[in-house]
Amino acid sequence: MAETVNKTLRDSAAMRWTALLLLALGMFCAYIFMDILSPIKDLMESTRGWDSKAFGTMQGAETFLNVFVFFLIFAGIILDKMGVRFTAVLSGAVMLTGGIIKYFAISDAFMGSGLENWFTTHLNWHTGVGFIDDVLPFYQNMPASAKLAAIGFMIFGCGCEMAGITVSRGIVKWFKGRETALAMGSEMALARLGVATCMIFSPYFAKLGGQVNVSRSVAFGVVLLCIALIMFITYFFMDRKLDSQTGEAEEKDDPFKIKDIGKILSSLGFWLVALLCVLYYSAIFPFQKYAVNMLQCNLTLSEPAAGTFWAGEAVTIVQYIIMLVVAVCAFSSNFIKNNKGLKYGLMALAIVALVVYCVMGFKRGTAETIFAVFPLLAVAITPILGNYVDHKGKAASMLLIGSILLVFCHLTFAFILPLFKGNAVGGTIVAYVTILVLGASFSLVPAALWPSVPKLVDEKIIGSAYALIFWIQNIGLWLFPILIGNVLTSTNAPGTAPDQLNYTWALVMLACLGVAAMLIGLYLKVVDKKKHLGLEEPNIKA
Secondary structure: OHHHHHOOHHHOHHHHHHHHHHHHHHHHHHHHHHOOOHHHHHHHHHHHOOOHHHHHHHHHHHHHHHHHOOHHHHHHHHHHHHOHHHHHHHHHHHHHHHHHHHHHHHOOOOOOOHHHHHHHHOOOOOOOOHHHHHHOOOOOOOOHHHHHHHHHHHHHHHHHHHHHHHHHHHHHHHHOOOOHHHHHHHHHHHHHHHHHHHHHHHHHHHOHHHOOOHHHHHHHHHHHHHHHHHHHHHHHHHHHHHHHHHOOOOOOOOOOOHHHHHHHHOOHHHHHHHHHHHHHHHOOHHHHHHHHHHHHHHOOOOOOOOOOHHHOOHHHHHHHHHHHHHHHHHHHHOOOOOOHHHHHHHHHHHHHHHHHHHHHHHHHOOHHHHHOOOOHHHHHHHHHHHHHHHHOOOHHHHHHHHHHHHHHHHHHHHHHHHHHOOOHHHHHHHHHHHHHHHHHHHHHHHHHHHHHHHHOOOHHHHHHHHHHHHHHHHHHHHHHHHHHHHHHHHHOOOOOOOOOOOOHHHHHHHHHHHHHHHHHHHHHHHHHHHHOOOOOOOOOOO
């Protein structure tokens, strides 16, 4: 009888991981759209008249409503009141709405239209206070297409961040008491693969057929947002089935109270994790939006001869397939326990495929395919790290190590990589190694950070806790893309070519964020030891 009672979808490993896959695929698509314009910054300048300031302002707009209209706080309340499945579908619909608006802003249909004229003459915000004007979502003489794209990106950002907290809550729901960190690490690994997919295919669609059209890249992203919505709708029915089996109510019986937020904010551990989160992610996600252009400015890349395989469109598909081989083999090797031959064989195949991928990136001579290796090491080791946190603990230590690696990478980009300008092979090797190490850092922090939140707050208000952390994080994600654009504008002469910009001071700024995160990580270890928060303890108790 007991066996019958316990047999629910959540008790089936296959069903648990299917639910995770649906959530992760939704975030995979969202991550692609999030950076859809990042690898084609130079094309946005040449075809739409955007400079670094316009590009940075548009990119920072993604989180503007989350920060200043407190949408993420409301998202957390919605999540706690309405449950995972409703909020997942709502977030997918909001992302798609914003994506469609952004697509129209970039499309040829917008250019020369009456709407473009309206945006040209309106939303020219100006306070006369330099710093405030530098961080507003619109400014005088900002290109009209960038203004409307910013509005679409704001709406998308509301849905994307809502989806982020919902997915985290969904994983806690399906995996609590089981392999929570491994599940979160696996979700993040698949979602991060979206960054690599974006880096490869955004330029591919923009240049398809030898004619540049940046709107094709955004259209590709919109199609993926449709797929994300379908994934979340499928999860909706699966999650409802689980609740019917367990007798759990999707909606919470207790009404949300403002004092719940007070309980969260009174936790020192919560504040340290939240501050570490905003500092760390502010040095990663805004950097992603400029990374391809940074490589274009610091690497000596040679375009392959026209008519060759390396200059054709087929090489993009081949290289992406090789990337998938790297990701699938490296990821799968984490789950093979009883067959060491197969496990190490997959790892060896992943390494060989990674080397082949890197050689192809060099042969193609494109910065976007070089930076696309960024999430590959994360895909490989995030599940390992998540599994380690589940069984061994040491989450606070991982947060500290990840911050140290972050500082190392940004300083390497700032001071070491430019020394190899003119040395194609040497510069490419330095770039690849640094990018892969940055990917490893990106594995350490999320795999340790997000599973730690349930240890810091009551289960009833986990959704609100995630929302507050995401809100604090979004302050950095709004501010730093704008600051990077402004630093580039102020430290480079007017009219500097897009591939000749000096990124030194922008990268130093990001490295300083890493130093601050490192110091907070050290203090977090001290607090954890003194207050017994359990961050260094395993999630799965023996």
